[in-house]
Amino acid sequence: MSDDDRLKREAAQRAVELVRSGMILGLGHGTTAHQALVRIAELLRAGTLRDIAGVPCSTQVEAEARKLGIPVTTLDEHPTLDLTIDGADEVDPNLNLIKGGGGALLREKVVAQASEREAIVVDEGKLSSALGTRSPLPVEVIPFGWKTHIPYLESRGAAVALRRAPAGEPFRTDQGNFILDCRFGPIRDPHGLARGLEARAGIVAHGLFLGLATDLFVAGPNGVRHLRRAT
CATH class of the missing domain: 3.30.70.260 (ACT domain)
Structure with a gap:
């Protein structure tokens, strides 16, 4: 595993610390969000988490969740989600995002809008002074x-x-x-x-996700930073 992958995994695991038993989760799309899926599945198998269900942001994520043993549900059954953990392509200082590099932006935005809390996991290379500087x-x-x-x-x-x-x-x-x-x-x-x-x-x-992220976990050489959007 590369240093970047290790840092992303650490940041995803920090985000999973927000998960509590009984929550209905949004399951994000992409390689970083997949690290969160893996960690949630580990905690379910260990019995540390119970009664979790997730709404996947793509058909690919649904297949991954089922393979890992994470119960899957829908927004029709649970129109309000407790927490979503996802990645982003670019993040500005106000925690506004560009998302959609993986092609799941529509479902990701529907899930984000339905979430009480939206935790985003990125590496420092995704931080930007203005959206559009780094990412289309x-x-x-x-x-x-x-x-x-x-x-x-x-x-x-x-x-x-x-x-x-x-x-x-x-x-x-x-x-x-x-x-x-x-x-x-x-x-x-x-x-x-x-x-x-x-x-x-x-x-x-x-792919403009404005005012939706509440938490940002940033992986860098000095560890993981947890930032909250100002209210």
Whole structure:
């Protein structure tokens, strides 16, 4: 295991310390969030945690949770979640995020909005003074008329690329949608950009997660830092 992977595992394990028996959890998507899944499964097997159920943020995470023995539920059965543990592609000083590099942004945002507490686990390389500095912004669009969004996104300053699967065809989300990866550079007004994206028919989600994260666990050479969003 590389030093980076070890640090991420330590940060994910720190985030799992927030989990209590009886909780309904959001199960995040991605390699860092997977470390949290593994730890939750270990605690369940040891009997340290009991009566846990999780809402997966993707079909891949659902399969991983079932394989690890974590009970799976749905938002229809539990519309409010106690805690979600997830990763992020970029984090600003106010704990606003860019997410969606793994392609699960729509379900991740639905789960985040349903959560009383959203704990994000990252390494120090994901920290940024302004969203968009390090990471493109994923924008999920329905396949019908997807190219019509490109001029709008370009008018907002983005360089736009259709995300593709390894074989070269368009990448498809769990909902069958496409993702446009948009390189804006530093985004001066993320709230204004979010409102503009949400106003366009055909855009079903974007990777700006604003005001949703409550806790941030940052893995670095000097250990793990736990930050809380100011209220």
